[in-house]
Amino acid sequence: MTSRDVVVLARTASARLRDAACKEKGTVWNAAEAEMEAATTNTELLTAAEPLLEVCWSECPVRNACLEWARIDQYTGVAGGHVLNKGKPRNVMNSRAAMAS
Numbered sequence: 001m002t003s004r005d006v007v008v009l010a011r012t013a014s015a016r017l018r019d020a021a022c023k024e025k026g027t028v029w030n031a032a033e034a035e036m037e038a039a040t041t042n043t044e045l046l047t048a049a050e051p052l053l054e055v056c057w058s059e060c061p062v063r064n065a066c067l068e069w070a071r072i073d074q075y076t077g078v079a080g081g082h083v084l085n086k087g088k089p090r091n092v093m094n095s096r097a098a099m100a101s
């Protein structure tokens with residue numbers, strides 16, 4: 001994929017994020033992601049991530065576009081209903097469904 005393709009994909013994905021359920025939750029999101037970064041166990045990581053995952057899975061109409069954007073942007077944190085590291089799902093139980101099982 002060329003860098004121009006990446007830019008076009010990123011713009012398209014980000015344009016679809018106007019309805020993001022988290023758009024008014026920046027402070028909460030940043031605080032939780034800071035807790036995740038400081039976590040020393042998967043349990044601590046998931047405890048910090050769970051409220052964010054709940055928002056993604058229960059409220060957000062653009063979850064798939066968000067995950068696509070996060071993959072392109074190599075995002076680290078919670079996006080698209082997953083815990084990501086540089087755009088890839090982390091090797092933890094990283095979805096609300098997995099957490100419930």
Ligand code: SF4
Nearest residue numbers: 020022056060066080
């Ligand atoms: S899926 Fe989650 S991180 Fe992505 S826009 Fe929706 S609420 Fe925000």
